[in-house]
Amino acid sequence: MPQSVIILGGGIIGLSCAFESARRGMNVTLIEPSALGGQASGAAAGMLAPFSENTEQPDPFFQLCLNSHRSYPAWIKAIEEQSGMSTEWVQSGSINIFMHEADVLPIQSRLQWQNEWGAEVQLIDAAQLRKLEPMLAHSAIAGVFTPKESHVYAPKLVAALEEACRRLGVVILSHAGKIEEVAVHHSGGVSVRAETMIKKVHADRLVVCAGAWSGEYERWFGLSVPIHPIRGQICSYEHQETEVRHMIFSSQAYWVGKRNARLVCGASEDVAGFETSVTERGIGRLIRSSNQLFPFLKGKETAHRWAGLRPATRDGMPMLGQVEGMPAVIMAAGHYRNGILLSPITAHIVADLLEEKQGEPSISRFSPNRFTTIAMRGRLST
Numbered sequence: 001m002p003q004s005v006i007i008l009g010g011g012i013i014g015l016s017c018a019f020e021s022a023r024r025g026m027n028v029t030l031i032e033p034s035a036l037g038g039q040a041s042g043a044a045a046g047m048l049a050p051f052s053e054n055t056e057q058p059d060p061f062f063q064l065c066l067n068s069h070r071s072y073p074a075w076i077k078a079i080e081e082q083s084g085m086s087t088e089w090v091q092s093g094s095i096n097i098f099m100h101e102a103d104v105l106p107i108q109s110r111l112q113w114q115n116e117w118g119a120e121v122q123l124i125d126a127a128q129l130r131k132l133e134p135m136l137a138h139s140a141i142a143g144v145f146t147p148k149e150s151h152v153y154a155p156k157l158v159a160a161l162e163e164a165c166r167r168l169g170v171v172i173l174s175h176a177g178k179i180e181e182v183a184v185h186h187s188g189g190v191s192v193r194a195e196t197m198i199k200k201v202h203a204d205r206l207v208v209c210a211g212a213w214s215g216e217y218e219r220w221f222g223l224s225v226p227i228h229p230i231r232g233q234i235c236s237y238e239h240q241e242t243e244v245r246h247m248i249f250s251s252q253a254y255w256v257g258k259r260n261a262r263l264v265c266g267a268s269e270d271v272a273g274f275e276t277s278v279t280e281r282g283i284g285r286l287i288r289s290s291n292q293l294f295p296f297l298k299g300k301e302t303a304h305r306w307a308g309l310r311p312a313t314r315d316g317m318p319m320l321g322q323v324e325g326m327p328a329v330i331m332a333a334g335h336y337r338n339g340i341l342l343s344p345i346t347a348h349i350v351a352d353l354l355e356e357k358q359g360e361p362s363i364s365r366f367s368p369n370r371f372t373t374i375a376m377r378g379r380l381s382t
């Protein structure tokens, strides 16, 4: 087992990997160029929805999401106990809403395979829908009710993880500036220097958790990292807890009632480079969908508008595992729309790899080497 690990990136993935590695007795240094949770992780709606996010088939990605969701109760308990802070985890259940008969017809095969995987989903009619969500518009004619899905308040989960890491002795170097030097030594070990650091940090292993910025590591590792930012614009309304009780998904948007008296409505998926501003067009679409599905929101001002950058890979699946030819380097990036959901399983997989344990057998599907050509492999940095 390595004695020391450097984690690069202080979003939910980096913090979760740091927490789990420290819990298992490793000396962890986390380096974040700017603010912890200041990017996608702080912007997320916090939905933990393995069934609603995967409606087609029980493929390896769905199974990763489901296993992560199953580990959430113990994960949250460990973080809350270690930090003494709440993550506002709410087991609300979710409802996928349908407005047209034609959308309901293909649902049977989804219900069948998801129930085989323990979802306990059911198709509900307009009357049942109204009983569960009295404020919904009458244009909603049916829904798929998934009672086991839940959500957290992502900024609080990030804050609790930070505190839990600190209490476990993780050295957190936030606002470290640009990562200027990364070296993987043939003799073993790694070293990293960021802009504001006088000295390099040395460790046995390195875990890259740089979200949408992970492509910057191509040059250090001779690895193809096709991760690009997909902007998510999102907004919230002031809200009373009884108004929207479950997570609601439509074909246009989703809504999540938070404990802090806010109803979050998200999110656009647009390509805007590393731009994190919101646009009238992006938020306007969310407002129109809100007015259509929840008439009580008509004319209500949004309380807050923001955006974040989802780290998307070319095939939509995370890059998770050891870099070929560099056993000291692990990638944990590219979680796209589901990084909050996937944070516990990612942390467990990474810690298992660090401990050289045989963990999840199916992770080869997410190998970080899957995009790399033989020509690129020749280009190592040290």
Ligand SMILES: Cc1cc2nc3c(=O)[nH]c(=O)nc-3n(C[C@H](O)[C@H](O)[C@H](O)COP(=O)(O)OP(=O)(O)OC[C@H]3O[C@@H](n4cnc5c(N)ncnc54)[C@H](O)[C@@H]3O)c2cc1C
Residues within 6 Å of the ligand: 008, 009, 010, 011, 012, 013, 014, 031, 032, 033, 034, 035, 036, 037, 038, 039, 040, 041, 042, 043, 044, 045, 046, 047, 048, 179, 209, 210, 211, 212, 213, 216, 231, 232, 233, 234, 266, 267, 307, 308, 309, 310, 311, 332, 333, 334, 335, 336, 337, 338, 339, 340, 341, 342
């Ligand atoms: C609007 C929106 C809603 C979302 N809703 C949900 C949801 O409901 N449920 C869900 O599961 N997921 C959701 N997601 C997706 C989720 O937020 C992401 O998958 C997740 O936050 C990715 O975490 P991360 O730690 O990899 O990335 P980030 O949180 O982006 O963290 C990456 C960190 O790396 C740092 N960094 C930058 N450059 C470097 C470098 N060179 N080296 C090291 N570090 C660097 C950045 O400063 C940043 O802090 C949502 C995303 C958005 C934008």
